[in-house]
Amino acid sequence: MKQLIVTEQNFLAEIPKRGMPVTIITGFLGSGKTTLLNQILKNQENLKVAVLVNEFGDINIDSQLLVSLEEDMVELSNGCICCTMNTGLVDAVYKILERQDRIDYLVIETTGLADPLPIILTLVGTELREFIALDSVLTVVDAEYFTPDDLDSPIALNQVAYGDIIILNKIDLVPEEKVAELENFFDTIKGGARILRSQYGQVPLPLILDVQLSQPEFYQNLDLANIPNNANHIANDGFVSLSFRSDRPFAVKKFQVFLQDKLPVGVFRAKGILWFKESTRRHIFQLSGKRYDLKDEEWQGKPSNQIVFIGRSLNALEINQQLNNCLTR
């Protein structure tokens, strides 16, 4: 397996004085963006990183799963910043820029359904460009699920097309040959892009932060009239999200039956913080494609259930009813 070894030596201490560097993390639903962001936050040294986490759905689960972050270092916006761009995103970035304390770096995690182009253009094509410097766009790819046909979706295509760095994540789930095949594929369609492999988003930070791979001139010279407008992409892709909350716990057996027998086939992604009557700990539920896992950790607040489902043709009433049936009486 190809391995890149880089010593991390406080490389970020010397970020030159210019606009605040910004890294955008993009990539399809469940590819590992939040996992990568957590790796960045865990391993950054002497660097005050603000993050902007954007989620598709009305409960922001990701922000609750981020490590070692002062609460007010995360600016949240619901919906999709690529659709509601400008006001929401510009305001959020200004809020970070206006903070009294020193912020060295900004990382923006987009939703898995976001087209990164409008986000990039908001950063490089508005007055924000005076204050920030887009460093690079990181595209996280799920090495297990990705197939070249995915690029038939204009969103997935743009996520790859505008990535300065492609991170082939989840390589633990696929044989070496598949990883090599993907490397060749991305090398061919994205000659010159930095292609990295990772498990659980573990990549040496000097290869992804403060790399200055973005070229603002490229975006400033884009002929926007000839670029398809993906503004209605969520409607076009048929994805919907629905959320469920409850202040009552689930019965673990009922929830298992729901997962095994009742989960609608249209669900592609689900994530939640779950409360089971049988457990004193909170359970982090992650479902991506056909895989799911439940990890337990300590509650940080009052127990409750929060769960988000993302998929196509979902019947909100039916899922809501089924989850209600999983609650203890």
Ligand SMILES: Nc1nc2c(ncn2[C@@H]2O[C@H](COP(=O)(O)OP(=O)(O)OP(=O)(O)O)[C@@H](O)[C@H]2O)c(=O)[nH]1
């Ligand atoms: N086996 C394996 N699982 C991984 C890896 N990276 C992430 N995961 C798991 O994949 C699931 C989704 O990871 P996230 O980081 O939440 O993915 P995401 O891209 O932020 O998802 P969305 O926000 O829904 O777009 C979680 O259960 C992770 O633990 C990896 O390298 N290997």
